[in-house]
Amino acid sequence: MEKVKPKKHLGQHFLTDLSIAERIAKAVTGHGGVKKVLEIGPGMGVLTDFLLAQDWDLYLVDIDKESITYLNHKYPQLEDKIIDGDYLKENFEPIMNGPYAVAGNFPYNISSQIFFKILEVRNQVTEVVCMLQKEVAERIASPKGNKNYGILSVLLQAFYDIEYLFTVPPGVFNPPPKVNSGVIRLTRNSTDKLACDEKLFFRVVKQGFSTRRKTLRNAIKSMGISEELKSDPILDLRAEQLDVDDFVTLTNKIQRSWNQ
Structure with missing residues (x-):
């Protein structure tokens, strides 16, 4: 053979x-x-x-x-x-x-x-x-x-x-x-479902790293976030500074900003 x-x-x-x-x-x-x-x-x-x-x-x-x-x-x-x-x-x-x-x-x-x-x-x-x-x-x-x-x-x-x-x-x-x-x-792991909209979570993570040297404020600005969210301290960070739980938190904040 x-x-x-x-x-x-x-x-x-x-x-x-x-x-x-x-x-x-x-x-x-x-x-x-x-x-x-x-x-x-x-x-x-x-x-x-x-x-x-x-x-x-x-x-x-x-x-x-x-x-x-x-x-x-x-x-x-x-x-x-x-x-x-x-x-x-x-x-x-x-x-x-x-x-x-x-x-x-x-x-x-x-x-x-x-x-x-x-x-x-x-x-x-x-x-x-x-x-x-x-x-x-x-x-x-x-x-x-x-x-x-x-x-x-x-x-x-x-x-x-x-x-x-x-x-x-x-x-x-x-x-x-x-x-x-x-x-x-x-x-x-034991996570059956994330404590946020999972499709949006995937989108936020990908968008956050799209310009990894910039702060999240700049990286996700195209997602149409509210003026209130733009002043949130989490957006002073870069994507590489957030763990999974942080991204879940950010995803929920973006979701809420859209619903306001």
């Missing part, structure tokens, strides 16, 4: 270090009592082998036809659990039929898009253990006040507890990326 060739347009960098693959697999805890794991972009199955060894009810999804052929040959026991498709476009609710964990070595070029998709199905995805570009991993795990703190930090931290687990050097991949990678774990 010929090996799969990494494809640049798919952002593929295949992990070759088995000890790192094992560490990633062991970081999946089954939070919330889940038994099902969906691996995104398994490639040639280096992580898959260790996930299978842990006896998860494992599903695989890959957009690369060559990988799908390889995986079907390598894992006949998975049968219809190998999904030929785009994670960003597939509806996994009927496929997974309940809560599940996500694992994978995420393609760098779509990692942020994957997390936005996870946010959409956050009540199904109880845990995420993944490797991605170190800079993005650090951003997601960053607390407020950190220069890396941004949109994904706030949105993901609203619904997940996030841990930065370890750093992975370029030399353990084929081909080696030009940057370090980071492994993080996201664990679904």
Whole structure:
């Protein structure tokens, strides 16, 4: 069976270090009592082998036809659990039929898009253990006040507890990326619903970071806030100085200003 060739347009960098693959697999805890794991972009199955060894009810999804052929040959026991498709476009609710964990070595070029998709199905995805570009991993795990703190930090931290687990050097991949990678774990927290309009919350967070060097007064002025709110001290701050609760508070203040 010929090996799969990494494809640049798919952002593929295949992990070759088995000890790192094992560490990633062991970081999946089954939070919330889940038994099902969906691996995104398994490639040639280096992580898959260790996930299978842990006896998860494992599903695989890959957009690369060559990988799908390889995986079907390598894992006949998975049968219809190998999904030929785009994670960003597939509806996994009927496929997974309940809560599940996500694992994978995420393609760098779509990692942020994957997390936005996870946010959409956050009540199904109880845990995420993944490797991605170190800079993005650090951003997601960053607390407020950190220069890396941004949109994904706030949105993901609203619904997940996030841990930065370890750093992975370029030399353990084929081909080696030009940057370090980071492994993080996201664990679904107890927040079922935010104490504000969630659609507006997402909008406020994105707008707040649209001009991150400016104060929130300037960043959100296009949202048509009231004169009274314009004088609120919270708007003297920059978006990176607000945590999730602060953004909830700001969202409610904006909502009230519209209703006045």
